[in-house]
Amino acid sequence: MEVDIKRYAKVEKIPGGEISDSCVLKGVMFNKDVTHSKMRRKIENPRILLLDSPLEYKKGESQTNVEITDEEDWNTMLKMEEEYVENMCMEIIAFKPDIVITEKGVSDLAQHFFAKANITAFRRLRKTDNNRVARATGATIVSRTDEIQESDIGTNCGLFEMRKIGDEYFAFLEECKDPKACTIMLRGGSKDVLNEIERNLSDAMQVVRNVIFDPKLLPGGGATEMAVATGLRRAGQKVEGVQQGPFMAVGEAMEVIPRTLAQNCGVSVIRTVTQLRAKHAAAYDEAEKSTDEKTKTKPCNWGINGITGDLVDMEELGIWEPFSVKVQTIKTAIESACMIL
Numbered sequence: 001m002e003v004d005i006k007r008y009a010k011v012e013k014i015p016g017g018e019i020s021d022s023c024v025l026k027g028v029m030f031n032k033d034v035t036h037s038k039m040r041r042k043i044e045n046p047r048i049l050l051l052d053s054p055l056e057y058k059k060g061e062s063q064t065n066v067e068i069t070d071e072e073d074w075n076t077m078l079k080m081e082e083e084y085v086e087n088m089c090m091e092i093i094a095f096k097p098d099i100v101i102t103e104k105g106v107s108d109l110a111q112h113f114f115a116k117a118n119i120t121a122f123r124r125l126r127k128t129d130n131n132r133v134a135r136a137t138g139a140t141i142v143s144r145t146d147e148i149q150e151s152d153i154g155t156n157c158g159l160f161e162m163r164k165i166g167d168e169y170f171a172f173l174e175e176c177k178d179p180k181a182c183t184i185m186l187r188g189g190s191k192d193v194l195n196e197i198e199r200n201l202s203d204a205m206q207v208v209r210n211v212i213f214d215p216k217l218l219p220g221g222g223a224t225e226m227a228v229a230t231g232l233r234r235a236g237q238k239v240e241g242v243q244q245g246p247f248m249a250v251g252e253a254m255e256v257i258p259r260t261l262a263q264n265c266g267v268s269v270i271r272t273v274t275q276l277r278a279k280h281a282a283a284y285d286e287a288e289k290s291t292d293e294k295t296k297t298k299p300c301n302w303g304i305n306g307i308t309g310d311l312v313d314m315e316e317l318g319i320w321e322p323f324s325v326k327v328q329t330i331k332t333a334i335e336s337a338c339m340i341l
Contacts, residue, residue: 003209003212003213005202005205005206005209007128007131007132007181008131008132008135008180008181008182009181009182009183009184009205010028010128010129010132010181010182010183010184011183011184011186011198011201011202012029012031012170012183012184012185012186013186013188013191013194013195013198014165014166014170014185014186014187014194015166015187015188015189015190015191015194016165016166016187016189017187017188018187018188018189019187019188019193019197021187022184022185022186022187022188022197023184023185024182024183024184024185025172025174025182025183025184025185026174026175026176026179026182027136027137027157027158027172027173027174027175027176027179027182027183028129028132028133028136028173028176028179028181028182028183029170029171029172029173029183029185030125030126030129030133030170030171030183031168031169031170032122032124032125032169032170032171033162033169033171034120034121034122034162034171035106035111035114035121035122035123036111036112036114036115036121038115039114039115039119039120039121040098040118040120041120041161041162042159042160042161042162043098043099043120043159043160043161044158044159044160045155045157045158045159046097046098046099046120046157046160046173047095047096047097047098047099047153047154047155048097048098048099048101048133048137048139048153048154048155048157048160048173049092049095049097049099049100049101049139049142049148049152049153049154050101050102050130050133050134050139050140050141050142050152050154051100051101051102051103051104051141051142051143051145052102052103052104052127052130052141052142052143053102053104053142053143053144053145054102054104054105054106055085055088055089055092055100055102055104055105055106055107055110055121055123055145056085056104056105056106056107056110057081057084057085057107058084082109085107085109085110085113086109086113088110088145089109089110089113089114089117090113091145091146091148092114092119092145092148093113093114093117093119095148095150095153097119097153098118098119098120098160099119099120099121099122099160100114100119100120100121100122101121101122101125101130101133102121102122102123102124102125103124103125103126103127103130104123104124105123105124106121106123120160122171131181132181132183133154133173133181134154135179135180135181136156136157136173136176136179136180136181136182137154137155137156137157137173137176137179138154138155138156138177139152139153139154140152140154156176156177156178156179157173157174157175157176158174158175158176158177159172159173159174159175160172160173160174161174184201186198186201207322207325210322210324210325211322213324214322214323214324216322216323216324217320217321217322217323218320218321218322218323218326219299219301219303219314219315219319219320219321220303220314220319220320220321221258221261221303221304221305221306221312221314221317221319222257222258222261222276222303222304223300223301223302223303223314224321224326225254225255225256225257225258226254226255226258226276226277226280226302226303227280227299227300228251228254228330229251229252229254229255229277229280230251230277230280230281230284231284232247232248232250232251232254233247233248233251234284235247236248236251250334253333255273255277258272258273258276258303258304259273261303261304261306262304262309264306265304265305265306265307265308265309266309267309272304272309272311275311276302276303276304276311279300279302279311280300280302283298283299283300283302284300301313301314301315302314303319305317306319
């Protein structure tokens with residue numbers, strides 16, 4: 001399974017408007033205007049062609065000098081250039097696309113032919129944006145105009161529209177069928193607000209990504225840490241001598257998360273942590289004594305409510321954390337401690 005948030009879920013930050021105006025598009029958008037004023041600015045169910053070749057006369061790879069003695073030869077040379085561009089445009093027009101997007105330039109002559117054929121064209125689109133458009137619309141990026149096939153045309157887009165937001169024009173390709181890429185449009189009063197929203201959104205998306213790759217969750221609110229601390233303490237009591245030290249030390253260190261949560265809420269830290277410790281110890285004892293398999297494996301999900309500071313069952317509150325993040329945190333902490341020692 002491929003989950004590439006960075007490449008295929010682009011965050012577009014546009015200052016202005018309210019945070020509630022932010023949305024996830026069922027498609028993509030990019031900051032470009034059409035190349036010609038007479039081109040269409042709204043198309044329903046458009047046929048989209050993507051190119052990464054220039055639609056202008058190709059200059060020589062090396063420096064070339066041409067000496068012309070006759071005036072007619074100059075006209076012939078200009079005509080050849082025009083014919084070259086015209087042939088490229090005719091090869092494209094033959095497939096009847098509604099929108100042509102290229103990563104390179106579009107000459108004035110090519111714009112004229114496209115406007116005449118009622119085709120909307122965009123030029124100099126970034127490679128990353130072009131890849132997103134390809135995944136959203138089902139199109140294939142073509143390198144040469146003479147190699148275009150019907151299967152390269154993207155037909156999954158439901159609506160193309162040019163919209164002006166603030167002082168700039170944006171192209172929206174929306175209502176795509178089963179898009180494999182999207183754009184997240186963020187609105188906010190200032191750049192600082194937008195940057196903060198983007199950071200929070202990025203964290204949230206990374207959490208979802210981790211859960212998709214490793215679909216296991218643990219209760220939050222310090223419940224997991226307290227359960228591990230209780231288990232380690234009980235395991236340490238069964239060991240004698242110096243070897244008991246690490247069990248007790250790691251168990252105590254685990255309690256730093258519920259302790260910090262209690263501090264942030266402004267409640268009595270000692271009372272809250274002691275109550276939580278007692279709840280987990282009681283649940284641990286009950287599980288050990290029980291002969292019933294269900295009670296034995298029933299976890300204690302009690303943790304600290306980060307807003308009120310009360311002890312709550314995290315399953316009822318609905319606060320969960322990814323298993324992979326918890327495991328990585330504990331591994332890193334123990335490795336760091338070993339390195340210092």
